[in-house]
Amino acid sequence: MPRVIFVTxxxxxxxxxxxxxxxxxxxxxxxxxxxxxxxxxxxxMCATCHCYVEDAWSARIGQRSDGEEEMLESAxxxxxxTSRLSCQITLSSDLDGxxxxxxxxxx
Amino acid sequence: xxxxxxxxxxxxxxxxDEGFIxxxxxxxxxxxxPYQRPPLSKAYxxxxxxDRLLLRPESFYARQDIALIPxxxxxxxxxxxxxxVTRSGTRHTYDHLVLATxxxxxxxxxxxxxxxxxxxxxxxxxxxxxxxxxxxxQSALVIxxxxxxxxxxxxxxxxxxxxxxxxxxxxxxxxxxxxxxSARFLDLHLGMGTQIVLGAPVAAILTDGTGRAAGAxxxxxxxxxxxxxxxxxxxxxxxxxxxxxxxxVANGILTDVHLLTSDPAISALGDCAAVPQGDAAVxxxxxxxQAATDQARAIARRLTGNPAPxxxxxxxxxxxxxxxxxxxxxxxxxxxxxxxxxxxxxxVVFCYRxxxxxxxxxxxxxxxxxxxxxxxxxxxGITRAELAERGHDIRAxxxxxxxxxx
Numbered sequence: 001m002p003r004v005i006f007v008t009x010x011x012x013x014x015x016x017x018x019x020x021x022x023x024x025x026x027x028x029x030x031x032x033x034x035x036x037x038x039x040x041x042x043x044x045m046c047a048t049c050h051c052y053v054e055d056a057w058s059a060r061i062g063q064r065s066d067g068e069e070e071m072l073e074s075a076x077x078x079x080x081x082t083s084r085l086s087c088q089i090t091l092s093s094d095l096d097g098x099x100x101x102x103x104x105x106x107x
Numbered sequence: 108x109x110x111x112x113x114x115x116x117x118x119x120x121x122x123x124d125e126g127f128i129x130x131x132x133x134x135x136x137x138x139x140x141p142y143q144r145p146p147l148s149k150a151y152x153x154x155x156x157x158d159r160l161l162l163r164p165e166s167f168y169a170r171q172d173i174a175l176i177p178x179x180x181x182x183x184x185x186x187x188x189x190x191x192v193t194r195s196g197t198r199h200t201y202d203h204l205v206l207a208t209x210x211x212x213x214x215x216x217x218x219x220x221x222x223x224x225x226x227x228x229x230x231x232x233x234x235x236x237x238x239x240x241x242x243x244x245q246s247a248l249v250i251x252x253x254x255x256x257x258x259x260x261x262x263x264x265x266x267x268x269x270x271x272x273x274x275x276x277x278x279x280x281x282x283x284x285x286x287x288x289s290a291r292f293l294d295l296h297l298g299m300g301t302q303i304v305l306g307a308p309v310a311a312i313l314t315d316g317t318g319r320a321a322g323a324x325x326x327x328x329x330x331x332x333x334x335x336x337x338x339x340x341x342x343x344x345x346x347x348x349x350x351x352x353x354x355x356v357a358n359g360i361l362t363d364v365h366l367l368t369s370d371p372a373i374s375a376l377g378d379c380a381a382v383p384q385g386d387a388a389v390x391x392x393x394x395x396x397q398a399a400t401d402q403a404r405a406i407a408r409r410l411t412g413n414p415a416p417x418x419x420x421x422x423x424x425x426x427x428x429x430x431x432x433x434x435x436x437x438x439x440x441x442x443x444x445x446x447x448x449x450x451x452x453x454x455v456v457f458c459y460r461x462x463x464x465x466x467x468x469x470x471x472x473x474x475x476x477x478x479x480x481x482x483x484x485x486x487x488g489i490t491r492a493e494l495a496e497r498g499h500d501i502r503a504x505x506x507x508x509x510x511x512x513x
């Protein structure tokens with residue numbers, strides 16, 4: 001069960017147990033994490049599941065897809081090199097302990 | 108709220124976000140927690156994962172102090188007493204009532220449409236039944252070449268079923284998209300090996316020896332047989348409750364620009380509501396997640412003391428096979444369209460009304476879609492000439508509009 005740690009802008013850390021094959025977005029929603037809105041439910045239509053992957057994990061996560069890159073342009077908060085749409089990150093045992101930071105706003 | 112769909116859920120969540128401290132109650136006919144409908148015709152058919160559909164887990168409603176009453180139907184609104192009565196006889200009073208009653212599948216005048224085995228796709232229960240039927244079917248017949256029928260067709264074909272789509276009109280998704288987009292999706296589905304029959308109104312459902320649906324007969328007498336029959340011919344708004352209460356209804360519960368019905372203590376949103384939109388001649392009923400959620404946010408702001416007219420740019424999407432269709436704006440009222448291919452795999456169709464940009468349809472071009480949404484919101488009324496002058500580069504135009512704003 002890959003664990004994911006969500007960090008709010010004020011530094012609060014919440015660790016949850018995810019399921020391999022689920023997205024980081026779906027994991028956040030299933031655990032009632034505040035700060036991931038996910039209005040379109042993972043269809044890459046809304047850019048409201050924006051997150052910043054912690055530097056140490058950024059390389060292991062892989063690249064943004066083309067469509068993701070374009071949707072991120074519409075994110076409500078600043079887009080950084082570590083920005084991802086959390087619906088496009090799939091959990092696996094390799095990502096056990098993944099740390100993602102939540103932006104100030106999603107809409 | 109009457110209803111427990113995505114719109115009612117969003118309103119409850121947004122009310123708490125906006126600082127509302129009063130009691131919030133959601134009463135709806137469907138069992139269980141509020142869930143997303145869009146995946147029912149897409150990923151759900153493939154995966155069958157109920158848990159992925161939930162908008163939020165049960166703990167959310169407890170934490171936000173939102174009372175959820177599923178499996179219960181509101182049967183009457185007593186406007187004088189400001190209360191609703193449920194089927195089980197319970198009464199709930201309200202200071203403000205929001206009708207989020209949604210829509211139901213249309214039943215077209217097809218003989219035998221009530222036969223067992225004629226499936227629909229609207230609710231989770233429908234999707235479960237369809238998924239179960241798919242498991243044993245070799246072939247599927249889809250009546251209706253709209254979004255739901257075509258999304259199902261793409262999933263069923265990808266899963267190896269023999270799929271036929273019967274569309275009464277001359278092209279696919281004709282009510283919602285331009286001819287150029289219809290043509291692209293016709294190619295896509297034919298390319299997947301789906302049989303598409305256009306101009307094919309169905310007269311009757313065919314049944315097998317046991318009386319179960321086993322195909323359809325067209326008006327011209329042609330018969331199409333299949334193991335599974337999906338009727339996907341659009342929806343009708345659930346307006347009976349509002350009508351019985353004497354509210355104004357015309358293809359949806361009529362609202363003003365603040366989403367208020369003809370009773371100032373009652374709002375309406377989502378699939379059941381007909382709402383004034385931009386310069387559209389009549390109030391429009393938009394069946395989309397965007398309409399339901401943006402309208403919910405507007406109502407939440409009004410109820411917490413920040414009223415503003417509803418002006419959100421409509422957007423919509425449909426995933427079919429390898430193609431993602433995205434629509435921004437009100438393309439349905441377009442008088443002219445212009446198709447641009449920025450790259451071979453991408454399609455962008457500009458839709459104009461009286462020479463002004465009304466909306467943009469894109470296929471596999473999410474950046475252009477998002478740019479269109481930005482542009483329609485920040486710079487409404489762009490002319491066809493202006494777009495031509497700027498080389499139709501809406502991404503650059505959207506960027507400039509955003510920078511001018513900040």
